Amino acid sequence: EMVLVESGGGVVQSGGSLRLSCAASGFSFTTNWMSWVRQAPGKGPEWVANVNRDETEKDYVDSVKGRFTISRDIGENSLYLQMNNLKPEDTAVYYCVRDYFYYLDVWGQGTTVTVSS
Amino acid sequence: QSALTQPPSASGSLGQSVTISCTGTITDIGAYKYVSWYQQRPGKAPKVLIYEGNKRPSGVPDRFSGSKSGNTASLTVSGLQAEDEADYYCSSYGGSHTYLFGTGTKVTV
Numbered sequence: 001e002m003v004l005v006e007s008g009g010g011v012v013q014s015g016g017s018l019r020l021s022c023a024a025s026g027f028s029f030t031t032n033w034m035s036w037v038r039q040a041p042g043k044g045p046e047w048v049a050n051v052n053r054d055e056t057e058k059d060y061v062d063s064v065k066g067r068f069t070i071s072r073d074i075g076e077n078s079l080y081l082q083m084n085n086l087k088p089e090d091t092a093v094y095y096c097v098r099d100y101f102y103y104l105d106v107w108g109q110g111t112t113v114t115v116s117s
Numbered sequence: 118q119s120a121l122t123q124p125p126s127a128s129g130s131l132g133q134s135v136t137i138s139c140t141g142t143i144t145d146i147g148a149y150k151y152v153s154w155y156q157q158r159p160g161k162a163p164k165v166l167i168y169e170g171n172k173r174p175s176g177v178p179d180r181f182s183g184s185k186s187g188n189t190a191s192l193t194v195s196g197l198q199a200e201d202e203a204d205y206y207c208s209s210y211g212g213s214h215t216y217l218f219g220t221g222t223k224v225t226v
Contacts, residue, residue: 035216044120044206045155045163047216059214095162102151102210105174107162 002026002106004096009111016086020111022079022096027106029077033099036070036081038092039110046092049081050099063089086115121146121207121219128225129197137222139190139207145217147188151210154183154192158203166205167192194224202226 008020020036035050049060049070058070069082079096091114098106122140129135139146139154146152152170155163165174167183170190180195190209194201207219 033214044221045208045218046120047208047218050214052214057214061215101168102149103153103165103168104155104163104208104216105165105168107164110162 002098004098004106004108006094006096006108006111009094009113011114011116012086014086014088014115014117016115017082017084018086018113020081020083020094020096020113022108024077024079024096024098027098029072030074034070034072034079035097035099035104036079037095037097037104037107038090038113039095040089040092043092045095047104048094051079083113086113088115088117091115119217121209121217123205123207123219123222125220126223126225129194131197131199131226133197134193134195135197135224136191136193137205137207137224139192139209139219141188141190141209141217143188145188145209145211146185146190148212149210150185152183152185152190153208154181154190155206155208156201156203157206163206197226199226 036048039045051070067085071080093110095110096108097104154167157163170185171183
């Protein structure tokens, strides 16, 4: 069974930082692109960032460029999202997702990030 | 990077069909075949129903079907069942390894 488990969410003040982690199992983590997708309360999902298998390509939604950094550790089967200079509009559930040939097919259960002003 | 446009709500009776539209632009839906649809129940993560416009992952009932014409994609749910009551989101590849999501449609059965 393909499973993604996120951790690292919490409450942080505006301007603060958080690092999200995602542990992958049940599939070949080394060969797949991986994404982070977030969903603000009462809103639809928003793709945030993705990374290819050897970290030579990383892409971000405009609103987080320069503040968020996606990375992965192949040896640990883990995906990360370093979030700096957080803003209240970053408040959301953050999902770790397998990025599989132009669609997002395996989702974690999500971790909640709340940024207070 | 604007969201794709979906109607906020749709409804149908048990056994009937409902179709949800998803409107984008020539740079996303109109440019690529990579439209996907997701079902989300309260408190749960989205689940993929359709990929590449009209393909179903293993385990998704054939009551769910997708299509695309120009800058608009559609999801049809046939033979509505009570369990189909959920939020539905479209998504399109936006080029340069980016994705756009729709505004979401709440389906009531």
